[in-house]
Amino acid sequence: MIRSERAADGAYRIVTLDRPEARNALTLDGLDALEAAVVDADEPVVLLRGAGSAFCAGADLDVVESLDDPAAFAGHGQRVAEAIETAETVVVAGVDGAARGGGVELALACDIRVATPDATFAESGAAFGLFGAWGGTARLPRIVGEGAALDIALSARVVDSEEARELGLVSRVVDDPSAVARAVAENDPDALAAVKRLVRAGARGAETEADEREAFARLHGIHFGE
Template structure:
């Protein structure tokens, strides 16, 4: 089950299946995608993703995985949702409190920021079952962590704590209240947030990126000229 509430400039999306550590079934993936991508249509610039109870997300529901007749389609399903999180115009922040495992790590990787509490832990334990993270995990993990750290994390299946996650780049910050970080970020200008995310996520060549960067900067200056002048004074 996935639920959300909207506040001023902020949508809080909660994975709400605490009895299964928020493990995700196909319907949950669809609901998550709709909740996150729907924020942009509702003019909500920041999305905060969290888990109910003592875990962030245990990943895919293993009862579902064990019964799959088309595992490739299930992998593609998770990839689509992760891609939707990564490419939505909204800034998406994962607030990780407690365990993030497997697909839960992969969903967090698709977010723009990962803010962990001191109690957060992370693992890709699928290798112990003959599996691996196929919701874009092998693509994003070495982009976010150093490649050597990413390989160690994914191949060992070991659990790392918040401090190691911070040291290796898996999380952006360790904070006692990740929601407060999201609330603070949501006070920034929505169009500037959207532009910064789009430019940082641009995978084109340098010249194309710099051209787009200059054009976006010009648009923002023209849109906020009065505010810029007032702040200078």
């Protein structure tokens, strides 16, 4: 269900949601495998992508319908999304094809989101009497703003790649997401990790100017110190 491999040039890791017959929908085991693939990556950059014609359809509906403990299932997905967000490696979501529900939420947890022209996004949970509970109600408004988040989640409508870019849901529309991962991986890995950590902390109101000074001084010592 999850395929993990080093890119041909060795610069970054490719983690593929590899269940194309189910549009890469995720089970509990798939979520665990995804978390391990990202957290255990030795490379400074991970490209997250989907096999076949979809990025990720979200949670497997057969699993959702048979849940004995829905709160635990939501918590499971939240933990994986948090692991992606806080991983030391930079995670690039390369969305090609449909991202739905939990697929959108996993992309939201990534550090960089890019889409191909064929990418589409929808928080479709409301159409099924649910909503995005893998951190989507927190991350979506933080990224696109409250008004746009409510529009997307309450309407369950499909957003195409250009609108996603205009909203800030993705930063770019590209033909080849791997080129983005490769370009990021050309930079210094210590600097990448520091920038990710500081920006993430700042978004939560936890990063201070002292943290920034200390991180800058540490990097300076690594690369320019005697």
